[in-house]
Amino acid sequence: MMDAPEPDTPFAAVSAQTTKFGQIYQAYLDKSTPFIVQRWVGTAVLFLVFGLRIIFAQGWYIVAYSLGIYLLNLFLAFISPKFDPALEQDEGMEDGTAGGLPTKEEDEFRPFVRRLPEFKFWYSATKAIAIGFLCTWFEMFDLPVFWPVLVVYWLILFLLTMRRQIQHMIKYRYVPFTVGKRQFRGK
Incomplete structure (x- = not known):
C-alpha cells in the first residue's frame, strides 16, 4: 500500500491544486443545475460551432459520425x-x-x-461535443472517408432505433416527456 505523500513534495502540491480546481468546477456545475434552458442553449451553440467547423474545414467526418452515434446513444438512454x-x-x-x-x-x-437523467444527458453531450470540437484541430483524426455513406448509415441507424423505441413506448404505454405540472386556477 502506498503511503500518503509528504506535504512539502511537488506531488502533494499538484494534488492539492487539482482537488481545489475540481471543487471549483463542481461548484459551478451545481450552480448551473436549475438553468435548464440556458444550459441547452449553450450546448446547441457549441454544437453549431462544431458543425460549422466540420463544414468549413471539409474534413473530420469520422469525428462527426462518432459524435452522432454517441449522441444518439445518449438520447436513447434519456427517453428509456x-x-x-x-x-x-x-x-x-x-x-x-x-x-x-x-x-x-x-x-x-x-x-x-x-435511465439517464436530464443533467447527466446534458453534461455528457456537452463534454462529447467539446471533445469532438477539440479533435477537429488535430490532423490525425481527419481520416479519409466518403462522408455521404456515413450520413446515410447514420440516418438508417437513427430511423431503425427510433422505430424500435417508439414501438416499445406504444406497447408498454409510456411517454418519456412531460410538459410540466398542471396548474389549476380558480375562476
Whole structure:
C-alpha cells in the first residue's frame, strides 16, 4: 500500500491544486443545475460551432459520425425508462402479480423515471461535443472517408432505433416527456 505523500513534495502540491480546481468546477456545475434552458442553449451553440467547423474545414467526418452515434446513444438512454416494463411484466407474470405500468384503475401509479437523467444527458453531450470540437484541430483524426455513406448509415441507424423505441413506448404505454405540472386556477 502506498503511503500518503509528504506535504512539502511537488506531488502533494499538484494534488492539492487539482482537488481545489475540481471543487471549483463542481461548484459551478451545481450552480448551473436549475438553468435548464440556458444550459441547452449553450450546448446547441457549441454544437453549431462544431458543425460549422466540420463544414468549413471539409474534413473530420469520422469525428462527426462518432459524435452522432454517441449522441444518439445518449438520447436513447434519456427517453428509456430506468426499469424496463418488458422485464417487469415478465417477472410479474412469473409470481402472479402484474408488474410494470398500471393497467387498472386500482393499480398504483408510478412516475416515469429515466435511465439517464436530464443533467447527466446534458453534461455528457456537452463534454462529447467539446471533445469532438477539440479533435477537429488535430490532423490525425481527419481520416479519409466518403462522408455521404456515413450520413446515410447514420440516418438508417437513427430511423431503425427510433422505430424500435417508439414501438416499445406504444406497447408498454409510456411517454418519456412531460410538459410540466398542471396548474389549476380558480375562476
